[in-house]
Amino acid sequence: MSLIGYQASHEQFKPSELVNWSIMAEKAGFQAINCSDHFHPWSERQGQSGYSFAWLGAAMQATSLPFGVVCSPGQRNHPAIVAQAIATLGEMFPERFFISLGSGEALNERITGEIWPIKSERNARLLESANVIRQLLTGKMVTHHGRVTVECAQLYTLPHKTPLLYGAAVTEETAEWVGSWADGLTTIHKPLDELKETVKAFRRGGGEGKPMIVKVQLSYARDEKEAIDGAYDQWRTNIFQGTVLGDLYKVEQFDALGEFVTIEKLKEMVNISSDVKVHTRLIQSYIDLGFDTVILHNVNRDQETFIKDFGDKVLPELKTASSFSFS
Numbered sequence: 001m002s003l004i005g006y007q008a009s010h011e012q013f014k015p016s017e018l019v020n021w022s023i024m025a026e027k028a029g030f031q032a033i034n035c036s037d038h039f040h041p042w043s044e045r046q047g048q049s050g051y052s053f054a055w056l057g058a059a060m061q062a063t064s065l066p067f068g069v070v071c072s073p074g075q076r077n078h079p080a081i082v083a084q085a086i087a088t089l090g091e092m093f094p095e096r097f098f099i100s101l102g103s104g105e106a107l108n109e110r111i112t113g114e115i116w117p118i119k120s121e122r123n124a125r126l127l128e129s130a131n132v133i134r135q136l137l138t139g140k141m142v143t144h145h146g147r148v149t150v151e152c153a154q155l156y157t158l159p160h161k162t163p164l165l166y167g168a169a170v171t172e173e174t175a176e177w178v179g180s181w182a183d184g185l186t187t188i189h190k191p192l193d194e195l196k197e198t199v200k201a202f203r204r205g206g207g208e209g210k211p212m213i214v215k216v217q218l219s220y221a222r223d224e225k226e227a228i229d230g231a232y233d234q235w236r237t238n239i240f241q242g243t244v245l246g247d248l249y250k251v252e253q254f255d256a257l258g259e260f261v262t263i264e265k266l267k268e269m270v271n272i273s274s275d276v277k278v279h280t281r282l283i284q285s286y287i288d289l290g291f292d293t294v295i296l297h298n299v300n301r302d303q304e305t306f307i308k309d310f311g312d313k314v315l316p317e318l319k320t321a322s323s324f325s326f327s
Helices: 014-030 054-060 079-092 107-111 119-136 171-178 192-207 224-238 242-247 250-256 263-269 276-288 301-317
Strands: 003-008 030-033 067-071 097-101 140-145 147-151 165-168 184-188 212-219 293-298
Touching: 014 030, 014 054, 014 140, 030 054, 030 293, 054 067, 054 079, 079 097, 079 107, 079 147, 079 171, 097 119, 107 242, 107 263, 119 140, 119 165, 119 242, 140 192, 140 224, 140 263, 171 184, 184 192, 224 250, 224 263, 250 301, 276 293, 276 301
Parallel strands: 003 030, 003 293, 030 067, 067 097, 097 165, 165 184, 184 212, 212 293
Antiparallel strands: 140 147
16 A cells, blocks of 8 residues: 655746645645755756755645655755754654655756765765764764764754655665665666566665655656657656766756657656556556555646646555555
Protein backbone atom coordinates (compact mmCIF):
# COMPACT_ATOMS: atom_id res chain seq x y z
CA MET A 1 0.00 0.00 0.00
CA SER A 2 1.58 3.29 -1.08
CA LEU A 3 1.00 7.01 -0.96
CA ILE A 4 0.67 8.72 -4.34
CA GLY A 5 2.21 12.17 -4.40
CA TYR A 6 2.48 15.19 -6.68
CA GLN A 7 5.84 16.65 -7.73
CA ALA A 8 6.06 20.43 -7.39
CA SER A 9 8.76 21.31 -9.91
CA HIS A 10 10.48 24.56 -8.93
CA GLU A 11 12.55 24.44 -12.11
CA GLN A 12 9.45 24.78 -14.25
CA PHE A 13 6.88 26.91 -12.43
CA LYS A 14 6.55 29.97 -10.23
CA PRO A 15 6.23 29.26 -6.49
CA SER A 16 2.78 30.87 -6.41
CA GLU A 17 1.58 28.51 -9.15
CA LEU A 18 2.97 25.51 -7.28
CA VAL A 19 1.06 26.45 -4.12
CA ASN A 20 -2.18 26.55 -6.11
CA TRP A 21 -1.45 23.20 -7.79
CA SER A 22 -0.59 21.62 -4.44
CA ILE A 23 -3.99 22.71 -3.12
CA MET A 24 -5.61 21.32 -6.26
CA ALA A 25 -3.65 18.07 -5.95
CA GLU A 26 -4.85 17.53 -2.38
CA LYS A 27 -8.47 18.10 -3.43
CA ALA A 28 -7.99 15.63 -6.31
CA GLY A 29 -6.82 12.88 -3.96
CA PHE A 30 -3.02 13.07 -4.07
CA GLN A 31 -1.62 12.12 -0.66
CA ALA A 32 1.79 13.85 -0.54
CA ILE A 33 3.78 16.61 -2.22
CA ASN A 34 7.46 16.51 -3.09
CA CYS A 35 9.57 19.36 -4.43
CA SER A 36 13.00 20.02 -5.84
CA ASP A 37 15.63 22.41 -4.46
CA HIS A 38 17.22 24.13 -7.44
CA PHE A 39 19.16 27.32 -7.94
CA HIS A 40 19.05 26.99 -11.76
CA PRO A 41 16.58 25.17 -14.02
CA TRP A 42 17.72 22.42 -16.37
CA SER A 43 16.70 24.47 -19.40
CA GLU A 44 15.89 28.04 -20.37
CA ARG A 45 12.50 26.69 -21.48
CA GLN A 46 11.76 25.60 -17.92
CA GLY A 47 12.76 29.04 -16.72
CA GLN A 48 12.19 29.09 -12.92
CA SER A 49 14.05 28.33 -9.67
CA GLY A 50 12.13 29.35 -6.56
CA TYR A 51 13.67 28.69 -3.13
CA SER A 52 12.18 25.49 -1.80
CA PHE A 53 12.47 26.11 1.95
CA ALA A 54 10.71 29.47 1.72
CA TRP A 55 8.00 27.86 -0.39
CA LEU A 56 7.50 24.84 1.87
CA GLY A 57 6.21 26.84 4.82
CA ALA A 58 3.58 28.56 2.69
CA ALA A 59 2.53 25.41 0.84
CA MET A 60 2.30 23.29 3.99
CA GLN A 61 0.19 25.94 5.70
CA ALA A 62 -2.17 25.94 2.71
CA THR A 63 -2.70 22.16 2.75
CA SER A 64 -2.76 19.23 5.18
CA LEU A 65 -0.54 16.83 3.22
CA PRO A 66 2.98 15.59 4.04
CA PHE A 67 5.70 17.40 2.08
CA GLY A 68 9.22 16.47 1.11
CA VAL A 69 12.21 18.09 -0.55
CA VAL A 70 15.38 16.81 -2.19
CA CYS A 71 18.31 18.82 -0.84
CA SER A 72 22.11 18.67 -1.14
CA PRO A 73 23.88 19.75 2.05
CA GLY A 74 27.57 20.57 2.08
CA GLN A 75 28.27 23.35 -0.43
CA ARG A 76 25.39 25.69 -1.32
CA ASN A 77 23.40 24.48 1.71
CA HIS A 78 25.40 24.35 4.95
CA PRO A 79 24.28 21.27 6.94
CA ALA A 80 23.61 23.30 10.10
CA ILE A 81 21.19 25.53 8.18
CA VAL A 82 19.55 22.50 6.59
CA ALA A 83 19.12 21.01 10.08
CA GLN A 84 17.55 24.27 11.28
CA ALA A 85 15.12 24.25 8.34
CA ILE A 86 14.20 20.60 9.02
CA ALA A 87 13.63 21.33 12.71
CA THR A 88 11.50 24.40 12.01
CA LEU A 89 9.25 22.69 9.48
CA GLY A 90 9.04 19.60 11.69
CA GLU A 91 7.98 21.69 14.68
CA MET A 92 5.34 23.62 12.76
CA PHE A 93 3.96 20.62 10.86
CA PRO A 94 4.45 17.51 13.02
CA GLU A 95 4.98 14.25 11.11
CA ARG A 96 4.28 16.00 7.80
CA PHE A 97 7.83 16.75 6.59
CA PHE A 98 10.52 14.52 5.13
CA ILE A 99 13.78 15.31 3.37
CA SER A 100 15.95 13.46 0.87
CA LEU A 101 19.66 14.22 1.05
CA GLY A 102 21.78 13.91 -2.09
CA SER A 103 25.30 14.69 -3.25
CA GLY A 104 24.04 17.41 -5.60
CA GLU A 105 24.68 18.71 -9.09
CA ALA A 106 27.14 21.34 -10.24
CA LEU A 107 24.22 23.16 -11.90
CA ASN A 108 23.11 24.30 -8.44
CA GLU A 109 26.06 23.91 -6.10
CA ARG A 110 28.93 25.39 -8.12
CA ILE A 111 27.55 28.92 -7.67
CA THR A 112 29.61 29.21 -4.46
CA GLY A 113 32.82 29.34 -6.50
CA GLU A 114 34.29 26.42 -4.59
CA ILE A 115 35.88 23.47 -6.37
CA TRP A 116 33.27 20.95 -7.49
CA PRO A 117 34.50 17.63 -6.06
CA ILE A 118 34.52 14.24 -7.76
CA LYS A 119 31.61 11.93 -6.95
CA SER A 120 33.41 9.95 -4.24
CA GLU A 121 34.28 13.18 -2.41
CA ARG A 122 30.72 14.46 -2.79
CA ASN A 123 29.41 11.26 -1.24
CA ALA A 124 31.86 11.51 1.65
CA ARG A 125 30.81 15.13 2.21
CA LEU A 126 27.15 14.11 2.08
CA LEU A 127 27.66 11.48 4.77
CA GLU A 128 29.47 13.98 7.01
CA SER A 129 26.65 16.46 6.47
CA ALA A 130 23.97 13.86 7.24
CA ASN A 131 25.76 12.96 10.49
CA VAL A 132 25.97 16.64 11.47
CA ILE A 133 22.27 17.11 10.73
CA ARG A 134 21.32 14.06 12.81
CA GLN A 135 23.34 15.27 15.78
CA LEU A 136 21.88 18.75 15.61
CA LEU A 137 18.35 17.36 15.49
CA THR A 138 18.97 15.72 18.88
CA GLY A 139 19.66 19.12 20.42
CA LYS A 140 23.39 18.50 20.92
CA MET A 141 26.01 21.19 20.48
CA VAL A 142 28.03 20.16 17.43
CA THR A 143 31.56 20.98 16.40
CA HIS A 144 32.88 19.19 13.35
CA HIS A 145 35.99 19.75 11.23
CA GLY A 146 36.20 17.75 8.02
CA ARG A 147 34.86 18.19 4.51
CA VAL A 148 32.31 20.47 6.19
CA THR A 149 33.03 22.72 9.16
CA VAL A 150 30.68 23.38 12.05
CA GLU A 151 31.61 25.37 15.15
CA CYS A 152 29.58 25.20 18.39
CA ALA A 153 26.20 24.88 16.65
CA GLN A 154 23.08 23.99 18.63
CA LEU A 155 19.41 24.02 17.66
CA TYR A 156 17.03 25.45 20.24
CA THR A 157 13.85 24.82 18.27
CA LEU A 158 13.34 21.09 17.77
CA PRO A 159 10.48 18.98 16.39
CA HIS A 160 8.61 16.63 18.71
CA LYS A 161 9.55 13.79 16.33
CA THR A 162 12.58 13.93 14.05
CA PRO A 163 11.61 13.76 10.36
CA LEU A 164 13.03 10.90 8.33
CA LEU A 165 16.27 11.57 6.46
CA TYR A 166 16.09 9.74 3.14
CA GLY A 167 19.11 9.25 0.90
CA ALA A 168 18.79 10.17 -2.77
CA ALA A 169 20.31 7.69 -5.22
CA VAL A 170 20.06 6.93 -8.92
CA THR A 171 22.66 4.21 -9.48
CA GLU A 172 22.79 0.77 -7.86
CA GLU A 173 26.16 1.58 -6.31
CA THR A 174 24.87 4.72 -4.60
CA ALA A 175 21.64 2.99 -3.54
CA GLU A 176 23.60 0.23 -1.79
CA TRP A 177 25.73 2.81 0.02
CA VAL A 178 22.65 4.87 0.99
CA GLY A 179 21.17 1.75 2.58
CA SER A 180 23.95 1.82 5.18
CA TRP A 181 23.14 5.25 6.66
CA ALA A 182 19.82 6.71 5.49
CA ASP A 183 16.34 6.21 6.99
CA GLY A 184 15.02 5.40 3.53
CA LEU A 185 15.67 5.61 -0.22
CA THR A 186 14.57 8.21 -2.75
CA THR A 187 15.18 7.38 -6.39
CA ILE A 188 13.80 8.09 -9.86
CA HIS A 189 12.01 5.60 -12.08
CA LYS A 190 13.81 3.86 -14.92
CA PRO A 191 13.09 0.69 -16.92
CA LEU A 192 11.52 -1.80 -14.49
CA ASP A 193 14.37 -4.33 -14.56
CA GLU A 194 16.88 -1.60 -13.71
CA LEU A 195 14.66 -0.23 -10.96
CA LYS A 196 14.40 -3.71 -9.42
CA GLU A 197 18.19 -3.85 -9.20
CA THR A 198 18.28 -0.45 -7.51
CA VAL A 199 15.83 -1.71 -4.88
CA LYS A 200 17.86 -4.90 -4.37
CA ALA A 201 21.05 -2.88 -3.96
CA PHE A 202 19.47 -0.60 -1.36
CA ARG A 203 18.20 -3.55 0.65
CA ARG A 204 21.52 -5.37 0.32
CA GLY A 205 23.36 -2.34 1.69
CA GLY A 206 21.26 -2.14 4.85
CA GLY A 207 17.95 -0.80 3.60
CA GLU A 208 15.86 -3.89 4.27
CA GLY A 209 12.62 -2.79 5.93
CA LYS A 210 13.28 0.92 5.37
CA PRO A 211 10.78 3.04 3.39
CA MET A 212 11.37 3.88 -0.26
CA ILE A 213 10.21 6.75 -2.48
CA VAL A 214 10.28 6.77 -6.29
CA LYS A 215 9.73 9.86 -8.44
CA VAL A 216 8.03 8.93 -11.69
CA GLN A 217 8.63 11.19 -14.67
CA LEU A 218 5.65 11.11 -16.99
CA SER A 219 3.94 13.20 -19.61
CA TYR A 220 0.17 13.03 -19.83
CA ALA A 221 -2.13 14.98 -22.11
CA ARG A 222 -5.49 14.09 -23.62
CA ASP A 223 -3.83 14.15 -27.03
CA GLU A 224 -0.84 11.85 -27.68
CA LYS A 225 1.08 14.42 -29.73
CA GLU A 226 0.64 17.02 -26.99
CA ALA A 227 2.02 14.55 -24.44
CA ILE A 228 5.08 13.88 -26.61
CA ASP A 229 5.69 17.50 -27.58
CA GLY A 230 5.28 18.69 -23.98
CA ALA A 231 7.80 16.16 -22.68
CA TYR A 232 10.28 16.96 -25.45
CA ASP A 233 10.04 20.69 -24.82
CA GLN A 234 10.40 20.54 -21.04
CA TRP A 235 12.37 17.43 -20.12
CA ARG A 236 14.75 16.35 -22.88
CA THR A 237 17.63 18.03 -21.01
CA ASN A 238 17.06 15.81 -17.94
CA ILE A 239 17.50 12.26 -19.19
CA PHE A 240 21.28 11.92 -19.21
CA GLN A 241 23.41 9.73 -16.96
CA GLY A 242 24.42 10.97 -13.52
CA THR A 243 27.96 11.78 -14.64
CA VAL A 244 26.51 14.35 -17.03
CA LEU A 245 23.72 15.65 -14.80
CA GLY A 246 26.10 15.95 -11.87
CA ASP A 247 29.02 17.74 -13.48
CA LEU A 248 27.63 20.21 -16.05
CA TYR A 249 27.03 23.61 -14.46
CA LYS A 250 25.48 25.93 -17.06
CA VAL A 251 21.88 25.94 -18.23
CA GLU A 252 23.03 26.51 -21.80
CA GLN A 253 25.14 23.33 -21.66
CA PHE A 254 22.06 21.26 -20.92
CA ASP A 255 20.11 22.99 -23.68
CA ALA A 256 22.91 22.28 -26.16
CA LEU A 257 23.01 18.59 -25.24
CA GLY A 258 19.23 18.38 -25.38
CA GLU A 259 19.27 19.16 -29.10
CA PHE A 260 20.71 15.68 -29.73
CA VAL A 261 17.98 13.82 -27.81
CA THR A 262 15.50 11.84 -29.90
CA ILE A 263 11.86 11.17 -29.03
CA GLU A 264 12.69 7.46 -28.80
CA LYS A 265 15.41 8.09 -26.22
CA LEU A 266 13.13 10.40 -24.26
CA LYS A 267 10.47 7.69 -24.08
CA GLU A 268 12.97 5.38 -22.34
CA MET A 269 13.17 7.80 -19.39
CA VAL A 270 9.72 9.44 -19.38
CA ASN A 271 6.40 7.55 -19.38
CA ILE A 272 4.60 9.32 -22.23
CA SER A 273 0.98 8.47 -23.01
CA SER A 274 -2.47 10.01 -23.43
CA ASP A 275 -4.00 6.79 -22.06
CA VAL A 276 -4.63 6.94 -18.30
CA LYS A 277 -4.78 3.13 -18.20
CA VAL A 278 -1.18 2.93 -19.39
CA HIS A 279 -0.08 5.25 -16.59
CA THR A 280 -2.15 3.34 -14.03
CA ARG A 281 -0.45 0.04 -14.96
CA LEU A 282 3.02 1.58 -14.80
CA ILE A 283 2.39 3.24 -11.44
CA GLN A 284 1.03 -0.02 -10.02
CA SER A 285 4.24 -1.76 -11.12
CA TYR A 286 6.26 0.62 -8.93
CA ILE A 287 3.92 0.02 -6.00
CA ASP A 288 4.38 -3.72 -6.51
CA LEU A 289 8.16 -3.26 -6.20
CA GLY A 290 7.64 -2.12 -2.62
CA PHE A 291 7.78 1.67 -2.88
CA ASP A 292 5.93 3.27 0.02
CA THR A 293 5.54 6.60 -1.78
CA VAL A 294 5.22 7.16 -5.54
CA ILE A 295 5.66 10.79 -6.59
CA LEU A 296 4.15 11.63 -9.98
CA HIS A 297 5.89 14.35 -11.96
CA ASN A 298 3.99 15.43 -15.05
CA VAL A 299 6.90 17.02 -16.91
CA ASN A 300 4.85 18.98 -19.44
CA ARG A 301 3.34 22.34 -18.59
CA ASP A 302 -0.35 21.38 -18.37
CA GLN A 303 -0.60 20.60 -14.67
CA GLU A 304 -4.32 21.26 -14.29
CA THR A 305 -5.42 18.59 -16.79
CA PHE A 306 -2.98 16.10 -15.26
CA ILE A 307 -4.19 16.70 -11.69
CA LYS A 308 -7.86 16.56 -12.68
CA ASP A 309 -7.69 13.46 -14.87
CA PHE A 310 -5.41 11.50 -12.56
CA GLY A 311 -7.61 12.44 -9.60
CA ASP A 312 -10.69 11.21 -11.45
CA LYS A 313 -9.34 8.17 -13.31
CA VAL A 314 -5.96 6.99 -11.99
CA LEU A 315 -5.76 7.43 -8.22
CA PRO A 316 -9.03 5.56 -7.51
CA GLU A 317 -7.64 2.50 -9.35
CA LEU A 318 -4.40 2.24 -7.37
CA LYS A 319 -3.76 0.31 -4.16
CA THR A 320 -2.97 3.28 -1.98
CA ALA A 321 -2.43 3.70 1.73
CA SER A 322 -4.56 5.98 3.88
CA SER A 323 -1.60 7.44 5.78
CA PHE A 324 2.12 7.12 6.41
CA SER A 325 4.38 8.58 9.11
CA PHE A 326 7.40 10.55 7.93
CA SER A 327 8.89 10.81 11.43
